[in-house]
Amino acid sequence: MTTKAVELAKAKVKLTPRRASCAAQDCHACEIRDLTFCAGLDESEIATLSGIALRMHFAKRRVIFHEGDAADMVYNVTQGAVRLCKLTPDGRRQITGFLLPGDFLGLGGRQGYAYGAEAITDVELCRFRRDKLEKLFENHRQLERRLFKIANDELAIAQDQMLLLGRKTAKERLATFLLNLSEREELRGGQGGVVYLPMVQEDIADYLGLTIETVSRTISQLKRDRLIHQTTSHEFELPRIEELRHLAEQT
Amino acid sequence: MTTKAVELAKAKVKLTPRRASCAAQDCHACEIRDLTFCAGLDESEIATLSGIALRMHFAKRRVIFHEGDAADMVYNVTQGAVRLCKLTPDGRRQITGFLLPGDFLGLGGRQGYAYGAEAITDVELCRFRRDKLEKLFENHRQLERRLFKIANDELAIAQDQMLLLGRKTAKERLATFLLNLSEREELRGGQGGVVYLPMVQEDIADYLGLTIETVSRTISQLKRDRLIHQTTSHEFELPRIEELRHLAEQT
DNA sequence: ATCGGTCGATGATCTGAATCAAGGCCGGTG
DNA sequence: CACCGGCCTTGATTCAGATCATCGACCGAT
Numbered sequence: 001m002t003t004k005a006v007e008l009a010k011a012k013v014k015l016t017p018r019r020a021s022c023a024a025q026d027c028h029a030c031e032i033r034d035l036t037f038c039a040g041l042d043e044s045e046i047a048t049l050s051g052i053a054l055r056m057h058f059a060k061r062r063v064i065f066h067e068g069d070a071a072d073m074v075y076n077v078t079q080g081a082v083r084l085c086k087l088t089p090d091g092r093r094q095i096t097g098f099l100l101p102g103d104f105l106g107l108g109g110r111q112g113y114a115y116g117a118e119a120i121t122d123v124e125l126c127r128f129r130r131d132k133l134e135k136l137f138e139n140h141r142q143l144e145r146r147l148f149k150i151a152n153d154e155l156a157i158a159q160d161q162m163l164l165l166g167r168k169t170a171k172e173r174l175a176t177f178l179l180n181l182s183e184r185e186e187l188r189g190g191q192g193g194v195v196y197l198p199m200v201q202e203d204i205a206d207y208l209g210l211t212i213e214t215v216s217r218t219i220s221q222l223k224r225d226r227l228i229h230q231t232t233s234h235e236f237e238l239p240r241i242e243e244l245r246h247l248a249e250q251t
Numbered sequence: 252m253t254t255k256a257v258e259l260a261k262a263k264v265k266l267t268p269r270r271a272s273c274a275a276q277d278c279h280a281c282e283i284r285d286l287t288f289c290a291g292l293d294e295s296e297i298a299t300l301s302g303i304a305l306r307m308h309f310a311k312r313r314v315i316f317h318e319g320d321a322a323d324m325v326y327n328v329t330q331g332a333v334r335l336c337k338l339t340p341d342g343r344r345q346i347t348g349f350l351l352p353g354d355f356l357g358l359g360g361r362q363g364y365a366y367g368a369e370a371i372t373d374v375e376l377c378r379f380r381r382d383k384l385e386k387l388f389e390n391h392r393q394l395e396r397r398l399f400k401i402a403n404d405e406l407a408i409a410q411d412q413m414l415l416l417g418r419k420t421a422k423e424r425l426a427t428f429l430l431n432l433s434e435r436e437e438l439r440g441g442q443g444g445v446v447y448l449p450m451v452q453e454d455i456a457d458y459l460g461l462t463i464e465t466v467s468r469t470i471s472q473l474k475r476d477r478l479i480h481q482t483t484s485h486e487f488e489l490p491r492i493e494e495l496r497h498l499a500e501q502t
Numbered sequence: 503a504t505c506g507g508t509c510g511a512t513g514a515t516c517t518g519a520a521t522c523a524a525g526g527c528c529g530g531t532g
Numbered sequence: 533c534a535c536c537g538g539c540c541t542t543g544a545t546t547c548a549g550a551t552c553a554t555c556g557a558c559c560g561a562t
Contacts, residue, residue, distance in 0.1 A: 086414045088500045094414040108406030115410055144395070151402040155359030158409035159366055163337045163345040165416035166460030170519070200539065209417030214519055216541055233528090249339045421549070452510065462550055467511055484509095484558090 026050060030126070032078050035102030035188060037146045045140055052132045056125045064105070064117040064125070071113045072130050074106030080123035081198040084115040085206075095207040096161075097154075098199060102188055104150050106130070121198050165209045168249065173208040174218045175248035178228065182238055193238045194231075277301055281377070283329050286353030286439060288397045296391055303383045307376045315356070315368040315376070322364045323381050325357030331374030332449035335366040336457075346458040347412075348405075349450060353439055355401050357381070372449050416460045419500065424459040425469045426499035429479065433489055444489045445482075 027038060027050040034040075038049055055078075058064055064075070067086060082099040096115050099105055105125070108114045137144040164173055181195040197204070205215045222228045227244050229237040238244055278289060278301040285291075289300055306329075309315055315326070318337060333350040347366050350356055356376070359365045388395040415424055432446040448455070456466045473479045478495050480488040489495055 084410075086410060088414070088418060090500065092418040094417040096410045096413050108403055108410060110404055110407050114407035144399075148395075148399050148402065151399065151406060152359055153361055155402060155406055155409065156361050156365035158406065158413065159335075159337060159347045159359060162347050162409065162412055162416060163339070165413060166345040166457075167339060167343040202539085206417075211520055212540080213521080213542085216539095217519095220541070249341065451508085463510080464512085464551080465549055467509095468549095471511070 027053060027126075030078060032076070032102045036076050037104055037143065037150055038076070039146075041140075041142070045143070048136060048140070049143075052128055052136065054127045056127050058119040058123045058125065060119055060122050062119045062123075064119060064123075065113055067114065067116040068112040071106060071109035071111075074104070074128050074130055074133065075117075076126040076128075077101055077103045077105060078124040078126055081120040082123055083118050083120050083199065083203055083207075085118060086115050093206045094209070095203055096158075098203075098207065100184060100188065104147075107147075107151050107154060120203065170208075170210055170214050170218045171221065172247060172249055173210065174204075174215070174222060175227070175244050177204065177208060178236065178238060179241070179244060179248055182241070193241055195236050195238065197234050197236065278304060278377075281329060283327070283353045287327050288355055288394065288401055289327070290397075292391075292393065296394070299387060299391065300394075303379055303387065305378045307378050309370040309374045309376065311370055311373050313370045313374075315370060315374075316364055318365065318367040319363040322357065322360035322362075325355070325379050325381055325384065327377040327379075328352055328354045328356060329375040329377055332371040333374055334369050334371050334450065334454055334458075336369060337366050344457045345460070346454055347409075349454075349458065351435060351439065355398075358398075358402050358405060371454065421459075421461055421465050421469045422472065423498060423500055424461065425455075425466070425473060426478070426495050428455065428459060429487065429489060430492070430495060430499050433492070444492055446487050446489065448485050448487065 027033065027046045030038070033046075038046065041049065056075075058080075064082065065073070077099045079101055082103075082105060083095050084097040084099070084105075086094045086096060098120070099117075105117060106113070133143075164176055168176065178195055181197070182192055185195055186192045199207075201212050201215045201219075204210075205212045208215070210218075219228070223230065227238070227240055227247070229239055231237055278284065278297045281289070284297075289297065292300065307326075309331075315333065316324070328350045330352055333354075333356060334346050335348040335350070335356075337345045337347060349371070350368075356368060357364070384394075415427055419427065429446055432448070433443055436446055437443045450458075452463050452466045452470075455461075456463045459466070461469075470479070474481065478489070478491055478498070480490055482488055
């Protein structure tokens with residue numbers, strides 16, 4: 001880590017302080033009602049959940065919470081994209097995840113949150129006080145079981161990411177990343193083979209354990225190899241998805 | 252990845268096939284009763300748990316389960332050390348965790364286990380059928396909550412490991428690793444500043460995303476710097492733990 | 503005691519990705 | 533519409549760690 005790099009890295013922490021608008025939530029009308037942990041609840045459960053949910057808006061670049069903050073809230077992303085960041089004291093950053101509509105936010109803390117959360121785009125969130133949610137579990141065990149399942153899924157995803165960070169080449173990392181986004185897009189009802197990248201290349205670099213230059217070069221190379229095709233500034237097509245999958249060395 | 256490396260890597264998969272001895276379990280007499288998810292249960296709960304627990308033994312190098320196996324069992328490690336492995340098709344390996352007495356095994360699968368588990372030393376395990384354990388949850392919510400907490404802890408640990416793999420230098424990785432083991436040793440009632448390493452350097456390399464040569468060289472360097480001191484073939488002292496902590500860039 | 507295998511240490515060399523450096527593109531703004 | 537700043541691209545060079553190659557210590561089996 002050079003001096004210059006440290007300066008640049010410190011500059012990463014120039015986000016707008018936390019601030020957000022709020023409103024009561026109507027879960028019945030929620031756009032992601034079928035996607036996340038509230039999926040498949042019966043009417044009464046939805047109504048109860050609605051009672052403790054608070055709808056929030058965060059503008060692009062706003063901090064939702066910091067690493068180490070008391071972890072007394074959990075969230076559901078209903079619109080936009082969020083990044084989860086960890087920082088070393090000297091400013092190196094690791095992004096441990098990107099959240100998209102339907103994703104759950106706030107698990108994985110012991111004392112405080114294990115990571116900070118920042119809005120990549122304008123973001124709509126549905127917020128729950130953790131203690132109220134846990135109270136709800138007493139009569140709605142289904143909800144608790146679902147949350148446990150989400151924690152399990154995240155754990156499996158984290159393990160995959162460790163394999164990527166520990167053992168994959170830059171090209172394999174990019175291929176894996178694009179395929180993962182494509183799969184999530186499909187789960188959310190989008191078409192396969194098209195991915196939308198709301199984040200900038202610096203975010204991708206910090207997620208994949210690379211530098212922006214390597215990300216840019218590798219994307220250029222994948223384009224030259226016709227494995228990906230950029231349609232707009234934030235959208236890519238994956239025309240030869242099987243080859244990409246092979247490149248990613250999917251275990 | 253060179254051809255030679257692939258050959259070597261494939262050789263990693265020369266473990267003895269799964270086989271183990273079993274016996275009924277008496278949780279009252281368990282040596283780690285205060286350490287793990289059964290800690291602090293009342294007599295009746297311990298008795299119930301005892302009823303569905305099966306004590307197992309795995310010899311050194313034996314496979315406990317493979318990545319992708321149906322995840323219908325969970326375990327508690329009571330003696331010995333276990334490694335969790337993920338492999339790429341061409342044989343590169345990432346170890347996603349080491350388990351020691353008191354640690355829980357088997358979370359983090361979607362369909363099957365997200366990783367394989369192998370005995371590093373001779374291992375004693377306490378095995379539970381997942382469905383029976385879940386049945387138990389209905390009347391023992393405490394147990395379920397504790398398991399959820401374990402999943403949360405593992406998630407936080409996984410995030411820390413991502414930061415390590417994505418952004419730390421070799422020296423920082425080793426320092427972090429040794430400190431983590433030291434902390435776990437203390438939790439298990441051992442003294443701080445002394446760590447026991449049951450695994451070989453190849454395992455450490457595959458856990459930290461390095462090669463065996465780099466691990467060996469870095470350990471040599473830490474010894475020269477008098478930050479660690481090797482007492483026996485598997486035991487180290489950390490005489491200047493604060494300096495080591497600084498080196499590890501603890502966030 | 504002798505072998506054979508595993509494990510760890512260390513030197514020499516190579517290389518993938520980082521770093522350093524310079525421009526280019528584009529969208530927003532005065 | 534010209535300027536500015538954020539973001540991306542690409543070339544040149546460096547470097548941390550990988551790879552390749554030995555060697556020695558240890559240990560269990562014969």
